[in-house]
Amino acid sequence: MTHTSLASWLSYIESQHPAEIELGLDRGNKVLSRLNLSRPKHQIITVAGTNGKGSTCAMLTQYLYEQGYSVGTYTSPHFLAFNERIALNNNPCNDAILCRAFEAIEAARDGIELTYFEFSTLAALWIFDHSDLDYWVLEVGLGGRLDSVNMVDADVAVLTSISLDHVDWLGDNLEVIAREKAGIARKDKLLVSGVVNPPDSIATTAFEVGAILRQKNVDFSFSLDQDVWSWRGNDMSFANLPIPSLPLQNAATVIAVLVYMGMSPNKEDLARLFSTAKLLGRFQKVSSSPDIYIDVAHNPEAALELASRVKGLPKQPIAICGMLKDKDIGSVMAYLADAFSEWYCCDLGGIRGAKADELVNSILKVAPNLPANNLHTYTSVESALPSALSTAKQEQRPIIVFGSFVTVSDYLALSQVKSDL
Incomplete structure (x- = not known):
């Protein structure tokens, strides 16, 4: 089916599944396999958590881009325009490339029912594949294990925080919710947890999967001293960093991701990041x-x-x-x-x-x-x-x-x- 505008496509994909949310990977994986997509030149970073996903994705994207890498970023929801969800080098995709992506997904699905979020996720992956990028930064929509973002294997999985939310979908206690969110981890791949007072199920899931777990207050930590802060971990330390406008807990997790994935950030680059990083709708x-x-x-x-x-x-x-x-x-x-x-x-x-x-x-x-x-x-x-x-x-x-x-x-x-x- 051909649509002549992004608005027409969005109206169409909203009508293709009776439920707004239906967790599961089977439908999306079938379509994904037909698309025959490749991976970025370097790594896929997938971010899950109750709070802090957006700011973590924003800081990671900005840091990588400022280091000269090309980055595709997928986030949700949007504020004013769907284009906000799929960005190339911090710039929202234009209508034309989004429409081409939807056309490709529509042709590949061949009658398979997809939710709005599954359709959107597949479109983001298609666009990133066709943009020859160094990194993909993907924000989980809901949960982790059964979220459509988890169709692709993360090279680096990130957990920002765990609290009670979406209990009808994820469970009514922190241990169960944490296990669902940690479901983005992969064997022999990095799992960075910025969760304060983490439920035991994070470490248990990492052990069962075979992921390489690095946890806040175990492998890395940070401290606040009036109007500056410090970070330490993995035999590295950064002192007198500027307080970011985005949550400090997430900034500390971002440094851990960069350090443990081998980026070797320097203080000057981090100071610039935290002095300038912003995200729409976060205070x-x-x-x-x-x-x-x-x-x-x-x-x-x-x-x-x-x-x-x-x-x-x-x-x-x-x-x-x-x-x-x-x-x-x-x-x-x-x-x-x-x-x-x-x-x-x-x-x-x-x-x-x-x-x-x-x-x-x-x-x-x-x-x-x-x-x-x-x-x-x-x-x-x-x-x-x-x-x-x-x-x-x-x-x-x-x-x-x-x-x-x-x-x-x-x-x-x-x-x-x-x-x-």
Whole structure:
């Protein structure tokens, strides 16, 4: 079937499988075998974890590119355009190459049902194969063992963090979830774990697979000293590194990946990386007067990171928050209820979207003394934004837009529209 635009292709692939998520490798592997793809000149780096995947992929990609290597990076989800998911040397692919990739996948699948994510993953692999790259950096979408990214064998597997999330798909305890995520490891290949307090199943899985495990606080470590930090491991050390804008835990894991895969990074290159690396939607300042930050924090671990970032602001901020109802809303609010002077809670659309009233009820459960007039409900980010902006300007407070990729995407779409006027 031929489609004339990327929008048409995306609409088509969304309709090709009845389920949004269906974990498993059989369907994708059948199509992958028909594509007869090669591998990059050097290595495939696959990144899994509950939080920190995106920032880890971003830092690895930037470092490798700045060292003169060509890099393909596959991440998800996107904010404004599907093109964000598949990048060549840090630049999103254009519509034309994406359409060619979808045409190739469509021809190869020959009636095999693929989910939207499987279709997308295969397209990314096809594009990378046809771009003659040095490295592929692949972000796992959900879990690890049965995620479609795991169709290709990783030369370097990376685990960023493990916490309770997607329990309906991955299991209801950390040991089970960690085993699923560690399923990206391969025999005689490197598995770098940046997980703090790692479940035993990571080491067990590495032993069963025969992977070469290197763990934070066992094989490498880092320490913070006011406004600089240090890393040590594998008989190497780096002192007085600049604090990155992305999470420090992930920066430490990135150094470990580079060191143990034999890149021999130097301090000057690392300092430049951590001074410049950024990622859309990770406590990112996107506007001034008032200051507006966006953050995709949507689970307890990310909420704890956001709470620590908020403490560094000169004034207590205002929240614009929308969440999906299958997230641990109660735990997120437990970390953040007192972090904001005022809450503008929004409904999110779709069957997974939580209502603003649900967010308010969760806040009141953990902060029952919070004044009722500090909690506001709206039907959308669009309807909440004018009121939040008015309060922020009057009180000279910053705004944090957070709670979901959907929330941040809605805000970015609104701000893009305004900038285009």
